[in-house]
Amino acid sequence: MSTVVLVTGGSGLVGKAIEHVINTEPESSRFGKRPGEKWVFANSTEGDLKDPVQTEKLFEKYKPTHVIHLAALVGGLFKNMKYKLTFLRDNTLINDNVLHFSHTKNVQKVISCLSTCVFPDKVTYPLDETKIHDGPPHESNFGYANAKRMVDVMNHAYKEEFGCNFTSAIPTNVFGPHDNFDLEDSHVIPGLIHKCYRAKQNNTPFAVSGTGKPLRQFIFSYDLARLFIWMLREYDDVEPVILSVGEEEEVSIKSVADKIVKTVGFQGEYKFDSTKADGQFRKPASNKRLLTLMSQNKNEQQFKFTPFDEALEYTVKWFVENYNKGARIGKVA
Template identity: 80%
Template sequence: MSTVILVTGGTGLVGKAIEYVIKTEPENSRFGKKPDETWVFASSKEGDLRNPEQTRKLFEKYKPTHVIHLAALVGGLFKNMKYKLTFLRDNILINDNILHTSHLTPSTTKLISCLSTCVFPDKVTYPLDETKIHSGPPHESNFGYAHAKRMVDVQNHAYKEEFGCNFTSAIPTNVFGPNDNFDLEDSHVIPGLIHKCYLAKKNNTPFVVSGTGKPLRQFIFSYDLAKLFIWMLREYDDVEPVILSAGENEEVSIKEVADAIVKAVGFQGAYSFDTTRADGQFRKPASNEKLLGLIGGFEFTPFDQALDTTVKWFIESYDNARTGKKD
């Protein structure tokens, strides 16, 4: 029987990374395309996943045997704070439709959903691990989104207990790479800084980074994350989620990120930190001990190399990248 993998949110950062890996890794290798596989990277144009009927039609069209569920309503900090109910409700609808349609579709035998480290409690002992998801409320700033994502883990367990469904979830740390959202107003830290530095070089203006640069973050390159999703699809069949991340010893300060971006962009102008702006949480390290114990060895792309690849893609794709307002 042939395998049909449906990737929802297939034209986003992670979906594009999975497509890239499937196309470029050697065929029939651990992360490459298998001879009997058909990969479908669905975009929002193919159906509104908040709508159960449109979700059902998407599944009827492709008859997937496996689903990697990446589709979500996402946004930056300020959007999350302003539209808590919208982020809660839309994501609950999307997730419920995907999970329930996967359960009802006879051909579908496995589902992996993508969560986020924001599901973890605001007040928690570090490092984060897979047992701590529900041990306290999430941070107020992403209350809606985080609760909607948490419910996926709850539903995975309920579907397994009641119907025996092979549903699970992945929890990546901060993802970056080609095809990211580089919008100056609504992007995450790395794509936002890349765009700002690019414009500073282009316009011969100062490059100013918000905050002190001291906070630490764990980043994962989208191509590495794509390989880990492919691994989960083929080799991981437990309902319990897995944190997909480089190790705690791979934490990078925001200053180190900015320094690397300055180097990769080739910026030689004035460069400073606006210490009047808030830093946010200092660090929130996550453990990848479970992942490494299961996968049996995995080499993460060195941060500088991954950043160089991302910057190069952004500059080459500037006119078509998701950059929001142009200069």
Template identity: 80%
Template structure:
């Protein structure tokens, strides 16, 4: 019998990207499917992971040997600020159920997906894997951040007490096909793509909030998928790994917006609303540990990844996650 890999949150942005890579890389290659291997991409419809019995039933149904845990209650800044307890409690329940059921099921390996929001608010840059717990996270999403931090604590505890091979990944800002493009709740790239698409369709100006000066590290979902597959196959430490492009790959929000305007083919009025807040100027993360372990990795150039994402959004507009249209 080959391995069975269960991906929770399997129909989201990163789950879909892993499915794409597994189905498109050559079998037996570094990022491809191994012969006899079975991959299960589970959606929230298959079971409520906040419920221990439903989580157990999911594991009994598929009998996974390995788990990539992507499922989480997520939201934009506004939701994180408004529902701190909900984000803390529901994510703690989901994570605890997945980790404990993985332990009870003798899962060979579990990788959980964290977020750069786990890092302390006051921290030296670049972010690295050693300073996760060196101070409280940012006030705006401390519920979600603490729930994710706790996964790292639990990984170490399961490893020490039971010898479990549990670890975690910390991606920077992810984007790509199958993202959440809901204007009320999307992250910066999918929100700007949707906004620019609407501006082109309606013949209205494309206005970007803020000055466009802040810098961010963005990772294309298909690249991140390969890094998760690498971590599953080749990384066996309990310590988390930052999965990211290098600090030298930071791009400004203006560069992002310029690239979107070009990719969408928008020719109307385009400006920045400098009365709107910019947020943090930059929060670079180091991928030194990742590259040292992997021996290098070729990331998709940002403009190419953005072109592919815009092309996917335009082609799949009617089925994409775009939120409810305003009445």
């Protein structure tokens, strides 16, 4: 029987990264395409996953044997704060439909994409896979986080009731080519790249929201893509896996902005607006379980994370080269 891998949200940051890796890694390698595999990268133009009728039609069209579920309503800090109910309701509908039809259409395996925002606001660090439900999430992303938490609950319920092979990945902050660089609702790295680029073009100040002090772990989208492919090939447990660089790789928002300024070549006024919210100060996550699991197969190609500076430089250059050629920049005044 041939394998059909359906990637929902296939035109987004992570979907594009998986497509890139599948098309560029050597065939039959640990992260490359296997003989007889078909990969389908579906996007919202093929169906609204909030609608069960349209979701079922998508599954009937492609008849997937495996699903990597990336589709979601996503946004940056301020959009999450403003539209808590919308983020909760839309993502709950999307996730419920994808998992329901994965079950009824006999999909062999589903990997859903969560986020470290699912973890409690008040929790001991580092975060690990056992702490997801130990308390409420941070109020800034309450709707999105609770919708994503329910995926883990549903995965366990589907396994217990029907024996389904459903699991989930928990990436830290992702960045890379094909990100959403919209100034209104992007995440921190693409937003800073776009703002700095515009400041250079317009000879205006580069203002970074917040103090610049919060710390984050960032993972390059191409690295994350390889880890999703690893999970598809080699991981068959319902328990989620944190996909992240190590705790020692935390970087401050200020250091990220400094590197962007240098890579963009911006030489104008550069400042921080401390009247804007910082969000959580830090939320370090442990990747010990990931590294342990990946090292169990000694015969496979070993995995190494791309150095942050190298990945950031690559992303900035991609954005500049594609600014007028398809980069998602939103409406620019």
